[in-house]
Amino acid sequence: MTAGAGATAGPGAPPPGARASSPVPAPLPAWPVTLAEAYEGSAPGGRRDxxxxxxDTVAGRLRAPEPRVAASVAQLGLAARLWSVALGCAVLYGRLPDLGPRLLRWDPLASAPDDLWLTEVRPLPGDADAAALARTVLHGHLEPLAAALRTHHGVAAGLLRGNSGSALAGAARELDRWARAGGRDDLADRAGALTDDLFAHPLLRATGTRTGTVFRRHSCCLYYRVPGGGLCGDCCFTRSPRSSPRGASG
Structure with missing residues (x-):
């Protein structure tokens, strides 16, 4: 993530120091938006939510058969990026940057993984313990994100919380792998301890079972419903519900 760059003159703007004979209309703001705008459903400048x-972008790329499948996949991708950034900073530096939704910007049309960047870089006070991570990611981002997706796309709350747990477990697993490959068992141990504490949180406790870095979630993200899709490595199913006579609701 990087801090935002300064403003530059747009197409059709007069050169610096020139006096325009008439006001130049300001163009509609382009993407990206802040994550606060995304969660609140605000669309400044006439943009869509x-x-x-x-x-819609994820649905088109995956040919998802129903909006809630695309909404689940989109939320899982954003949750993974948020957990990766926050947990990585906490483990490596013992501090967290301010990742407030009004500071983080995001382009909903970009490809995965989701790119996030800060308009201002500033550290949060205090240690980066599990409580700080929960405030920053769970309460600051994933709960308002889930509320918006439940309202507009009808995705079950348990599924979205399962996605949050899966994303956290995946971030912790990759951090553990990277740290141990570099001979930094201390960092791997810290990542494991922070993740254990986070999974004791009421919003994550029931999302799955974690043994070491292995996680088995108690819900399904619905990716198997995507054409050509299958089961994720931590899925609650052992075979695709499509092979079952009764199917599954996800």
Whole structure:
């Protein structure tokens, strides 16, 4: 993530120091938006709701058969990026940057993984313990994101929380792998301890079972419903519900 760059003159703007004979209309703001705007459903400058744009974009790329499948996949991708950034900073530096939704910007039309960047880089006070990570990611981002997706796309709350747990477990697993490959068992151990504490949180406790870095979730993200899709490595199913006579609701 990087801090935002300064403003530059747009097409059709007079050169610096020139006096325009008439006001130049300001162009409509382009993507990206802040994540706060995405969660709140605000669309400044006449743009569409950014979360709806993201879900539609994912649906088109995956040929998802129903909006809630695309909404689940979109939320899982954003959750993974948020957990990766926050947990990585906490483990490596013992501090967290301010990742407030009004500071983080996001382009809903971009490809995966989701790119996030800060308009201002500043550290949060205090240690980066599990409580700080929960405030920053769970309460600051994933709960308002889930609320918006439940309202507009009818995705079950348990599924979205399962996605949050899966994303956290995946971030922790990759951090553990990277740290141990570099001979930094201390960092791997810290990542494991923080993740254990996070999974004790009421919003994550029931999302799955974690043994070491292995996680088995208690819900399904619905990716198997995508044409050509299958089961994720931590899925609650052992075989695709499509092979079952009764199917599954996800």
């Amino acid at each position: 950014a979360l709806r744009v993201r879900v």
